[in-house]
Amino acid sequence: MEFLRKHAALIILGAIxxxxxxxxxxxxxxxxxxxxxxxxxxxxxxxxxxxxxxxAFWKAxxxxxxxxxxxxxxxxxxxxxxxxxxxxxGLTSSLGDPYTVFFPPVESEIFATEVRGNFExxxxxxLAQEGAITVIAPLKGSPAERAGLVPGDRIIEINGRSTANLxxxxxxxxxxxxxxxxxxxxxxxxxxxxxxxxxxxxxxxNIPTIATRLTPEGVFVIELYSFSAQAPNLFRGALREFIQSxxxxxxxxxxxxxxGYLEASIDMASWFLPSSDVVVREDFGKNSEEKVYRSKxxxxxxxxxxxxxxxxxxSASASEIMxxxxxxxxxxxxxxxxxxxxxxxxxxxxxxxxxxxxxTIARWLTPxxxxxxxxxxxxxHVVPITEKDIEAxxxxxxxxxxxxxxN
Numbered sequence: 452m453e454f455l456r457k458h459a460a461l462i463i464l465g466a467i468x469x470x471x472x473x474x475x476x477x478x479x480x481x482x483x484x485x486x487x488x489x490x491x492x493x494x495x496x497x498x499x500x501x502x503x504x505x506x507a508f509w510k511a512x513x514x515x516x517x518x519x520x521x522x523x524x525x526x527x528x529x530x531x532x533x534x535x536x537x538x539x540x541g542l543t544s545s546l547g548d549p550y551t552v553f554f555p556p557v558e559s560e561i562f563a564t565e566v567r568g569n570f571e572x573x574x575x576x577x578l579a580q581e582g583a584i585t586v587i588a589p590l591k592g593s594p595a596e597r598a599g600l601v602p603g604d605r606i607i608e609i610n611g612r613s614t615a616n617l618x619x620x621x622x623x624x625x626x627x628x629x630x631x632x633x634x635x636x637x638x639x640x641x642x643x644x645x646x647x648x649x650x651x652x653x654x655x656x657n658i659p660t661i662a663t664r665l666t667p668e669g670v671f672v673i674e675l676y677s678f679s680a681q682a683p684n685l686f687r688g689a690l691r692e693f694i695q696s697x698x699x700x701x702x703x704x705x706x707x708x709x710x711g712y713l714e715a716s717i718d719m720a721s722w723f724l725p726s727s728d729v730v731v732r733e734d735f736g737k738n739s740e741e742k743v744y745r746s747k748x749x750x751x752x753x754x755x756x757x758x759x760x761x762x763x764x765x766s767a768s769a770s771e772i773m774x775x776x777x778x779x780x781x782x783x784x785x786x787x788x789x790x791x792x793x794x795x796x797x798x799x800x801x802x803x804x805x806x807x808x809x810x811t812i813a814r815w816l817t818p819x820x821x822x823x824x825x826x827x828x829x830x831x832h833v834v835p836i837t838e839k840d841i842e843a844x845x846x847x848x849x850x851x852x853x854x855x856x857x858n
């Protein structure tokens with residue numbers, strides 16, 4: 452899931468972060484006719500653009516106020532505040548960035564009330580992408596996974612409603628719902644010729660974090676499902692189990708892991724890297740100098756460690772940062788499929804006391820300068836999983852990883 456600076460980056464059909472608020476004013480621009488607009492605070496902020504003529508906007512605003520008549524006599528009356536929220540939404544959509552989003556009061560309230568550690572929904576991360584809603588990853592053991600959703604599925608209808616040009620947050624509102632209720636998704640999957648329906652029964656979703664096991668071949672496997680706030684401590688315990696197992700062969704399974712805290716990914720990568728090694732670079736473009744995040748230098752493993760990381764289309768954000776750092780620092784081999792490509796940083800900023808703006812402020816680069824957003828990370832060994840593999844419950848990616856470690 453995407454990063455929010457110093458916050459969890461998951462938007463998993465309802466589990467979103469809480470925010471605080473403050474007030475800023477609104478200014479008309481060069482041609483200040485905002486005093487003619489009732490119900491809008493025209494206080495300036497001191498940072499108004501000097502090379503933009505807002506007269507066209509205010510002319511359109513006034514024409515709508517003077518002339519607009521709804522085609523339906525039962526249509527809801529739209530007030531000035533709602534028009535303002537719509538204008539800001541238009542401003543963010545003009546950027547063409549699905550991660551930069553304005554949240555008016557209702558959506559902000561959802562953000563503020565649904566950070567619980569569990570929630571009711573189907574348990575999958577989604578993103579509005581190329582005119583449809585794309586499944587980044589279903590959570591382990593979630594209703595979405597049990598119903599058969601897989602990373603890369605494109606949801607083209609939700610309960611019969613088309614998702615064409617539907618925003619991520621609007622899709623979330625349609626999919627989430629009370630435990631025990633059903634939502635029907637029409638899905639397009641690249642491996643199938645025609646779209647098909649998947650019905651999912653909503654449930655209480657508990658976000659899982661980690662699981663461990665030792666395979667018959669003597670390979671220790673850590674399955675990491677999210678980079679939550681608790682993940683570093685749980686990962687430390689999993690590494691202790693690995694050491695106690697007596698094995699020197701480790702698989703870190705990041706498939707379907709949509710990300711989480713930046714701090715968690717740095718902490719976990721630090722168990723394998725000296726303090727001088729770069730974990731990730733934060734590129735602010737022309738806004739400011741690049742920021743480099745280095746290992747904390749725990750570095751407890753020697754050259755005898757044999758290490759493979761599993762990734763797929765559902766590995767995003769923090770997963771890509773950790774996988775990229777350990778591969779480029781020659782600590783691990785990557786096996787699986789190309790990762791999702793979520794390499795941008797979002798900050799949540801308060802606009803008014805009950806609205807907020809999530810805006811992209813930077814992009815993540817691997818230690819060698821590869822932009823994660825530009826197509827994701829291609830593993831050293833590309834191993835696809837087919838429909839037949841899924842139906843037969845075969846895992847050729849895990850099989851390849853074990854093969855690499857035991858040869």
